[in-house]
Amino acid sequence: FRVGGWVVVQAIPKKGSEGFAINFRTGGDEGSDIAFHFNPRLQENCTIRNSCSGGEWGGEERDQPEFPFEKKDTCEIAIQAQPDKFVTYVNGQRYIDFNHRLPLESICCLELTGRADFFEPKFF
Numbered sequence: 001f002r003v004g005g006w007v008v009v010q011a012i013p014k015k016g017s018e019g020f021a022i023n024f025r026t027g028g029d030e031g032s033d034i035a036f037h038f039n040p041r042l043q044e045n046c047t048i049r050n051s052c053s054g055g056e057w058g059g060e061e062r063d064q065p066e067f068p069f070e071k072k073d074t075c076e077i078a079i080q081a082q083p084d085k086f087v088t089y090v091n092g093q094r095y096i097d098f099n100h101r102l103p104l105e106s107i108c109c110l111e112l113t114g115r116a117d118f119f120e121p122k123f124f
Helices: none
Strands: 006-013 020-025 034-041 046-053 075-081 085-090 093-099 109-114 116-118
Touching: 006 020, 006 109, 034 075, 034 085, 046 093, 109 116
Parallel strands: none
Antiparallel strands: 006 075, 006 116, 020 034, 020 109, 034 046, 075 085, 085 093
């Protein structure tokens, strides 16, 4: 993943889903660091953003203009890497940003997790 790069993920939350997560990881194993954790929580109407380094989670970010996700509706999440932050778009509308806490060049894996059906992610 590099500056100017995009990842586009389409997801359909499963019935009764509390949410799902998109994790930009620094390694392929479960214990690797997470440079960006994007976690829409459907029961809370809130999207959590965070990072995890050395097994320790950073401070959660929860502020958002609105919550654009609907249960059982397909959503498209586009994430762009800028020099200082990730910029997210949901269904074509700019949503929220997350400042880099770990080096962008350390990201090597994308993890899609939670109670949702995911389509194959696209990388640009």
